Amino acid sequence: MTTLDNKTTCCAVCREFSEQAILGSSYTHEPPDLDTRPGEMLRATLPYWIHECPHCGYAAPDLEERITDVEDIVRSEPYQNTEGRFLRHSFLLRQLGHFAEAGWTALHAAWLADDDGNHSLAQSNRRLAITLFKEGKSARQNFMNDPHEEFALVTDICRRASDFDEALSTCRAGLQGDGVPPLIEDILRLELTLIQNRDASRHTLAEIPERPEGAQRVTLD
Helix, strand or coil, rough: CCCEEEEEEECCCCEEEEEEEEEEEEEEEECCCCCCCCCCCCHHHHCCCCCCCCCCCEEECCCCCCCCHHHHHHHHHHHHCHHHHHHHHHHHHHHHHHHHHHEEEEEEEEHHHHCCCCCCHHHHHHHHHHHHHHHHCCCCCCCCCCCCHHHHHHHHHHCCCHHHHHHHHHHHHHHCCCCHHHHHHHHHHHHHHHCCCCCCCCEEEHHCCCCCCCCCCCCCC
């Protein structure tokens, strides 16, 4: 069961009060998408992952938590011209040098655009997520537990953005790596089929076929 509580929140930036819907608890009973978006019921809680102060525009998971050096960023023109609380929080994180976290928030913004039926915005947010993940890697910030998972995630983000050439090259690079875990290999082989079909739609882990008993991994040439 998903629970929401209304809470009077004091913004850490402007010290004004506002009512915010705070997520109390949730769960999931469906497999996640290939880009890690959780299944229902947790899937439906996305709009409550980031809150926004209606007075100054500060956007964060917890408006009462003060982040060092955030005030000037929030009051800046580029921040105020950024539309949407997820993209505002992503912008803030990027300015603070937290590129991997900013990339995840941009990806969450893409999920929100999916739900709103805004296909072009979802694509641009996914491309922003890739840019931020790359900036993070340059700064030695990982965005997944290991490189194999990163290959799988980037492949799906590029595919969903209809960047099929980049998705294909990433997918092949991931399959040719050493020590690819069986689940990641299966995800990438599914991605390979979807890319070849120029399929940019949502797919889940439930679509991965079961492996034959004793099956061995074969790398691509």
